[in-house]
Each structure stands twice: as C-alpha cells, then as structure tokens.
Amino acid sequence: MKTMEINKIVAGIIVAVLLVVVIGKIGSALVHPKELEEPVYPFSDDLMAAADAPAAAPEEPAGPEPILAMLADADIAAGEKVFKKCGSCHDNTNGGPNKVGPNLYGIVGNVVAHKDDFSYSDAVANHGGNWGYTELNHFLYSPKDYIPGTKMSFGGLKKASDRANVIAFLNSMSDNPLPAPTADEIAAEEGGDAASAETGEAPAEEAAPAEGAAETNDNAAGDAAMPAEGGAQEGDAANDNEAPATEEAPAAAQ
Ligand code: HEC
Known part of the structure; x- marks a missing residue:
C-alpha cells in the first residue's frame, strides 16, 4: 500500500510536468509572436x-507682399468683385447700415474703429491709429494676425492684387479718398x-x-x-x- 501511494504521487508529478510541457508546446504552436519587420514609427530621413x-x-509667414506700387494701377472694378467676399458682413455705401461688420464707406485713411454706432471688439476699439494703405494691407492679409482678438472672422486675402484692388475700390467709396502713395x-x-x-x-x-x-x-x-x-x-x-x-x-x- 505504501509503495502504491508513492507511485501515485510520483505519477501525479510526472503527469503534471508533462502537462505543463505539452501545454506550453501547444501554446507556442498556436501563437507566433511575429517580430515587426519595420518600426511602427520609422525614424527615416524623411521624418x-x-x-x-x-x-x-x-x-x-513673413507678412503680406507690398502693394503700394500696385495701387497706382489697381483695378477698381476687380476690387468691387473682391469686395463681394466682404459684402456679406460689410455695407460700403454712404450712410449704409452696419451689418455683422461696420459700414466701410470712407474707411481708407480713416481712424481704426471709425463708426461710433458699431460695437467693436476691444482689440479693434483700443487699437488706435489709422487705416492707411499699409495697415489695410496687413489687416486684410490676415486680420487675426494683425489685430489678435478681432471679431472679424475672415481668413484674409492672400493675393496681393486682390488686396490692392479691394483697397483701391474702398478708397473710391469715400468723400476724402486717400492720395496715391508717393x-x-x-x-x-x-x-x-x-x-x-x-x-x-x-x-x-x-x-x-x-x-x-x-x-x-x-x-x-x-x-x-x-x-x-x-x-x-x-x-x-x-x-x-x-x-x-x-x-x-x-x-x-x-
Ligand atoms: C464674416 C464677416 C466679415 C467679413 C467676411 C469681412 N469682415 Fe471686415 N469686419 C467684420 C467685423 C465683425 C469687424 C469688426 C471687427 C472687430 O470689432 O474686431 C470688421 C472690421 C473691418 C474693418 C475695420 C473697420 C473699422 O471701423 O476700423 C475693416 C477695414 C474691414 N473689416 C474690412 C473688410 C474687408 C475689406 C473685407 C473683405 C475682404 C472684410 N472686412 C470681410 C466682419 C467681416
């Protein structure tokens, strides 16, 4: 009886060891952890x-190209077309209303925040200065870069000729057009x-x-x-x- 007991224990241990080995083999036969052929984030020269x-x-973004020279022979009719992009927010007629943005009649050369009856952002209201050609060139190129905090949601006119033409058009909509640049x-x-x-x-x-x-x-x-x-x-x-x-x-x- 004693040897039978010992045999059972030994047999049990052997079976247990065998099971571990066999299960291990089966496990690795089922699952092959493949190595990545390339790093997931290739650290290449391109990167x-x-x-x-x-x-x-x-x-x-070195800023807008100069436009003063272009203003001399700017195309006012083309500028009026460009102004269609502004017209949803801006009226440009004498005595016309404010819309989303202020009326722009006579804006060229005028003071920044020129309309008393428009509620400007603090950024524009406190900006000071005048809308000369160069200021408008920078503002219209990228309003939010030129006056951070402005509520004019407009990406900007990236084409220098568009800016020159629309500024020339706005200058024509004025009682006191700014003289041509010297x-x-x-x-x-x-x-x-x-x-x-x-x-x-x-x-x-x-x-x-x-x-x-x-x-x-x-x-x-x-x-x-x-x-x-x-x-x-x-x-x-x-x-x-x-x-x-x-x-x-x-x-x-x-
Ligand atoms: C989505 C509406 C919108 C569009 C489009 C838009 N504007 Fe404006 N604009 C505004 C608003 C709003 C203000 C007032 C900004 C503030 O108070 O921060 C403003 C302000 C201005 C000012 C300053 C006016 C002042 O009294 O100082 C100028 C100049 C101007 N816009 C020109 C233009 C031109 C030119 C275009 C087209 C190329 C244009 N805007 C397109 C909404 C717009």
Whole structure:
C-alpha cells in the first residue's frame, strides 16, 4: 500500500510536468509572436526632414507682399468683385447700415474703429491709429494676425492684387479718398518688405543646404553661397545683400 501511494504521487508529478510541457508546446504552436519587420514609427530621413521643417516654418509667414506700387494701377472694378467676399458682413455705401461688420464707406485713411454706432471688439476699439494703405494691407492679409482678438472672422486675402484692388475700390467709396502713395512711400515699403521677402526665401534655401550638409560641410557652404549671389542680382542696394548673407551663415553652420 505504501509503495502504491508513492507511485501515485510520483505519477501525479510526472503527469503534471508533462502537462505543463505539452501545454506550453501547444501554446507556442498556436501563437507566433511575429517580430515587426519595420518600426511602427520609422525614424527615416524623411521624418527627420519633416521634424526639421517646422523650425523653418515660422519664418514663412513673413507678412503680406507690398502693394503700394500696385495701387497706382489697381483695378477698381476687380476690387468691387473682391469686395463681394466682404459684402456679406460689410455695407460700403454712404450712410449704409452696419451689418455683422461696420459700414466701410470712407474707411481708407480713416481712424481704426471709425463708426461710433458699431460695437467693436476691444482689440479693434483700443487699437488706435489709422487705416492707411499699409495697415489695410496687413489687416486684410490676415486680420487675426494683425489685430489678435478681432471679431472679424475672415481668413484674409492672400493675393496681393486682390488686396490692392479691394483697397483701391474702398478708397473710391469715400468723400476724402486717400492720395496715391508717393514714390518715396513705395520705395520705403519695398525696402522694408524686400527684407521680409528675403526671409521668406530662407526656408527654401535652408532646405537645399540641409541636404548638402548631410554629405559634406563644404557643399552646404557652397549651396548657401549660391542664393546669396542670387540675392545680389535681385536686390538693387548693396546693403540689401548683407542681411541675407548673415542669415544664411547659421544655416550653413548647421
Ligand atoms: C464674416 C464677416 C466679415 C467679413 C467676411 C469681412 N469682415 Fe471686415 N469686419 C467684420 C467685423 C465683425 C469687424 C469688426 C471687427 C472687430 O470689432 O474686431 C470688421 C472690421 C473691418 C474693418 C475695420 C473697420 C473699422 O471701423 O476700423 C475693416 C477695414 C474691414 N473689416 C474690412 C473688410 C474687408 C475689406 C473685407 C473683405 C475682404 C472684410 N472686412 C470681410 C466682419 C467681416
């Protein structure tokens, strides 16, 4: 009887061990944990480039292109068509009503928040200053960037000719149209915006050296030098060229 008991216990243990082994085998036969062939988030060069891109992106919205020179031969009829985008919110006739936005008769050259009977946002009400050509150019390019907090829900006119034409049209809807910009004002505006146009090009130029930089630093320096020369042809004043050249130097250093 005693040996029978021991045999039973031994047999029990053996069966238990066998079961564990067999079940383990069956388990791994049923389930194959396959290894991923590629990482789920591939850490590729493309991704690195994409990660780099946002760093350059903030430079891109360098602001609206200059429009003063365009105003001289702006197309008022075309501006009236552009104004259809504004007309759902703005009346532009003399003595016309306020709508979602204030009446815009005589707005060009007028003070900001020119209508006493319109309830402006605090941002516009407290902005101060006048709606000169340049202010309107910036506001109409991107209202929310130019006056953060404005309640004018309008994405903006990205085409410079649209802005020039609609501003010319609005200027025609006025008892006191603003005089055409002077040659000095045009030159000053273009001088200022030429600089921002250069920074606008910068991301493209940085992108080129970035590839070069992967190979050798010499290439990167070479690429950076090319756009600098290109800038020399575009710019009319020698001074214009110095700014971009120094801006590109860090790019080459990267
Ligand atoms: C969705 C409605 C809407 C559209 C579309 C719209 N505006 Fe406005 N606009 C407003 C509102 C609302 C205000 C008042 C903004 C505030 O108080 O913050 C305003 C304010 C203005 C002002 C300032 C007026 C002042 O008295 O200082 C100008 C200039 C202006 N808009 C021009 C335009 C032009 C030009 C267009 C078309 C290209 C346009 N808006 C399209 C709603 C609109």
